[in-house]
Amino acid sequence: MVAAICTVLSHIILTRRGSAELDAINRHLLAEIEERKRAQEEVIKSREVLIRQERMRVAGQLASGIAHDLNNTLNVVQLRLALMARDSDVTTRHAANLESITRAIGDAVRTIDRVHQVGNSHQTVVTEAIELPAVIN
Numbered sequence: 567m568v569a570a571i572c573t574v575l576s577h578i579i580l581t582r583r584g585s586a587e588l589d590a591i592n593r594h595l596l597a598e599i600e601e602r603k604r605a606q607e608e609v610i611k612s613r614e615v616l617i618r619q620e621r622m623r624v625a626g627q628l629a630s631g632i633a634h635d636l637n638n639t640l641n642v643v644q645l646r647l648a649l650m651a652r653d654s655d656v657t658t659r660h661a662a663n664l665e666s667i668t669r670a671i672g673d674a675v676r677t678i679d680r681v682h683q684v685g686n687s688h689q690t691v692v693t694e695a696i697e698l699p700a701v702i703n
Contacts, residue, residue: 630685633678640675647671 647668650656657664 626685626687628685629681633682633685636678637675637682640671640678644668644671644675 647664650660651664651668
């Protein structure tokens with residue numbers, strides 16, 4: 567009977583020891599699972615940031631390209647206005663209109679330059695106002 571009691575006590579002690587070891591292993595596994603979840607969340611957040619940055623880069627390139635094309639068109643219009651301003655008949659009859667159009671084009675050029683700068687924010691863009699009639703003469 568003593569042997570049976572000793573066997574039961576040994577079994578209880580081993581079970582408790584095994585239970586404690588299992589608890590330790592479970593705690594370790596739970597901590598590892600939490601760490602992996604946290605790491606996975608960081609990867610997801612990093613991926614979202616990269617996607618957002620790529621979209622902004624593409625939008626900036628698109629805006630820059632559009633601004634470049636619009637600038638080319640406005641340069642042609644500015645040149646034609648400068649040529650018209652040299653014609654005294656046109657200047658006499660349409661001076662106010664030429665001035666308004668020139669001002670509107672200047673505003674558009676400045677706006678387009680800002681869009682172009684946003685699209686090329688990594689580059690430094692230096693703009694300088696010039697008098698086209700002086701350049702043409």
